Amino acid sequence: MPTPELRRAHTIDSQSSTANRGWRVVAADVYCRVPSLRITMAQAGLAIASGLVALVLSLAPASAKTSLPNILLIVADDAGIADIGSYGSEIRTPNIDSLASAGVRFTQFGVSATCSPSRSMMLTGVDSHLAGLGNMAEFMAPNQKGRPGYEGHLNDRVAPVSALLRDAGYHTYMAGKWHMGEEPEHWPASRGFTRDLTLIPGGGSHMDDMWGLKGERQLYTQNGKILKALRPGFHSSDDYTSAIIDNIEENRGDGKPFFAYLALQAPHDPFQLPDEWLGKYKGRYDQGYEATRAVRIERMKALGVLGAKSTVFPRLPNVPAWADLSDEDRRQSARKMELYAAMVEHMDTNIGKVIEYLKAKNLYDDTLIIFLSDNGPEGNSWDVGPPWDNSKFEEWGKKGTFIQYGAAWAQVSAGPFRMFKGFMSEGGIRAPLIIAGRGVRDSGRISDAVTHVMDIPATILKAANVAYPKTIEGKVVVSMQGKSLQPVLTNSRNAVRKTSDWLGWELFGNRAIREGNWKLLWLCKPFGPGGWQLYDLKADPGEINDVAAAHPSIRDRLIGHWRTYVKKNNVILPNTSPICGQVATNDSSK
Numbered sequence: 247m248p249t250p251e252l253r254r255a256h257t258i259d260s261q262s263s264t265a266n267r268g269w270r271v272v273a274a275d276v277y278c279r280v281p282s283l284r285i286t287m288a289q290a291g292l293a294i295a296s297g298l299v300a301l302v303l304s305l306a307p308a309s310a311k312t313s314l315p316n317i318l319l320i321v322a323d324d325a326g327i328a329d330i331g332s333y334g335s336e337i338r339t340p341n342i343d344s345l346a347s348a349g350v351r352f353t354q355f356g357v358s359a360t361c362s363p364s365r366s367m368m369l370t371g372v373d374s375h376l377a378g379l380g381n382m383a384e385f386m387a388p389n390q391k392g393r394p395g396y397e398g399h400l401n402d403r404v405a406p407v408s409a410l411l412r413d414a415g416y417h418t419y420m421a422g423k424w425h426m427g428e429e430p431e432h433w434p435a436s437r438g439f440t441r442d443l444t445l446i447p448g449g450g451s452h453m454d455d456m457w458g459l460k461g462e463r464q465l466y467t468q469n470g471k472i473l474k475a476l477r478p479g480f481h482s483s484d485d486y487t488s489a490i491i492d493n494i495e496e497n498r499g500d501g502k503p504f505f506a507y508l509a510l511q512a513p514h515d516p517f518q519l520p521d522e523w524l525g526k527y528k529g530r531y532d533q534g535y536e537a538t539r540a541v542r543i544e545r546m547k548a549l550g551v552l553g554a555k556s557t558v559f560p561r562l563p564n565v566p567a568w569a570d571l572s573d574e575d576r577r578q579s580a581r582k583m584e585l586y587a588a589m590v591e592h593m594d595t596n597i598g599k600v601i602e603y604l605k606a607k608n609l610y611d612d613t614l615i616i617f618l619s620d621n622g623p624e625g626n627s628w629d630v631g632p633p634w635d636n637s638k639f640e641e642w643g644k645k646g647t648f649i650q651y652g653a654a655w656a657q658v659s660a661g662p663f664r665m666f667k668g669f670m671s672e673g674g675i676r677a678p679l680i681i682a683g684r685g686v687r688d689s690g691r692i693s694d695a696v697t698h699v700m701d702i703p704a705t706i707l708k709a710a711n712v713a714y715p716k717t718i719e720g721k722v723v724v725s726m727q728g729k730s731l732q733p734v735l736t737n738s739r740n741a742v743r744k745t746s747d748w749l750g751w752e753l754f755g756n757r758a759i760r761e762g763n764w765k766l767l768w769l770c771k772p773f774g775p776g777g778w779q780l781y782d783l784k785a786d787p788g789e790i791n792d793v794a795a796a797h798p799s800i801r802d803r804l805i806g807h808w809r810t811y812v813k814k815n816n817v818i819l820p821n822t823s824p825i826c827g828q829v830a831t832n833d834s835s836k
């Protein structure tokens with residue numbers, strides 16, 4: 247592979263102060279949004295009823311070098327666990343799959359149900375309700391505003407792994423979507439990244455037009471300064487990847503390791519691709535979503551990433567059977583999935599460019615590579631108006647069009663799991679996680695260890711031999727909650743938690759507690775009963791058999807964990823939520 251040219255084609259505004267941002271992003275322009283999906287009570291009946299020196303010595307073989315590892319963190323935006331080839335997808339992802347072959351695939355990896363809460367935990371190792379993203383900034387409820395943990399950006403009581411690694415002598419590069427604060431003091435450049443190419447808000451066009459949901463101009467930065475324009479022909483996956491490679495190449499060989507955060511915007515909607523990618527999956531989805539989903543689930547079982555007797559959450563009541571669609575509806579629906587699949591493969595191709603670059607420069611073996619998705623697939627849809635224009639079918643997927651695939655195909659992306667992005671059921675909070683490279687032993691393993699996105703910083707800090715601090719810039723830092731995945735990566739133990747350890751979730755008023763294979767779930771009506779349900783995720787990953795009545799003592803113990811979780815993390819249930827409407831804020835038990 248040729249040495250990448252350093253790109254300086256973006257136009258930088260040398261003034262980066264807020265005052266110069268006359269086109270400042272409107273806070274309501276949210277992409278990482280919440281469900282507009284609404285199903286009726288009757289329809290929902292189905293769902294309800296079915297109701298590193300020391301570390302180097304331990305991470306690497308004794309004969310291995312004692313230098314610090316490079317770290318590459320690759321994040322897909324809204325990719326479902328079943329969208330990745332090595333997790334059962336028909337979508338071609340050979341490069342991500344090569345990481346799976348060289349490393350470990352995790353099957354029980356928990357994230358939050360939307361972007362910014364997940365990302366806050368992924369960079370800090372601390373629960374989102376303590377890190378400042380107790381709710382998404384865009385949906386902060388009146389009773390949450392102004393409260394600690396609900397700043398809507400990474401607050402000053404957490405220590406981002408980027409800042410800790412920078413202070414430990416790492417180069418720290420970021421390219422991609424940020425979504426954790428829009429003021430200059432919140433930007434990546436202010437939170438530990440020495441180089442960046444960043445889409446600051448939660449989403450937008452993948453192309454050079456910089457459009458937000460209403461066609462307004464989105465805020466981008468490069469190395470801490472506002473970008474006035476993107477390179478003509480820009481595509482998010484191509485350009486973020488090039489930026490990361492350019493950054494690594496620029497300082498290669500200077501003796502310092504790097505931490506590179508490739509925060510891809512794909513396959514988040516709008517589905518948009520370079521022209522040569524638009525026809526990649528033509529005709530591939532004419533069989534429809536039920537058939538595609540069934541094949542994926544069988545492949546997941548055959549691959550061993552899903553138990554052979556696993557339950558499957560049924561097709562949602564508001565999703566019509568493929569056979570009942572008109573020919574024109576089938577044509578349009580299949581085309582949306584063709585574009586989505588191409589988004590995933592195009593993203594994978596770019597990930598392949600980084601892997602190829604690392605191998606060509608003899609950096610691969612010294613790099614710990616982490617791939618994950620930040621939340622479940624997006625099953626909710628926007629009503630998008632002008633200037634977006636979807637009126638010409640043959641133009642779909644090009645600049646200026648806004649294609650999204652809706653609940654039916656999101657259920658395909660979620661495999662057997664219940665619901666999708668925005669929900670605390672497994673379809674919203676179970677994501678692919680693959681870790682390969684330096685320090686990972688015994689390639690091609692599948693791990694069912696219960697893991698969480700808060701474990702990512704703990705794993706990175708352990709690999710880099712950096713201690714988690716008690717204070718940062720004179721302020722006390724919230725204690726690390728994540729656990730290093732090192733025991734699993736070194737294949738010394740297939741667990742980082744005891745079976746009695748538990749994890750908690752809350753977003754938009756919906757809640758979950760996981761202890762071993764037990765999961766306590768609270769979904770508001772009509773998505774759940776507006777009360778606790780209990781599931782055995784080993785037997786029932788589809789969360790269709792509520793066993794609370796059969797196991798009251800387990801249910802009550804996990805409710806106790808919920809109360810502890812609320813207290814420990816200062817959880818304030820929102821008094822209004824985009825999914826649940828009015829939430830009973832004092833309801834902590836039933």
Ligand SMILES: [Ca+2]
Nearest residue numbers: 323324361620
């Ligand atoms: Ca996301």
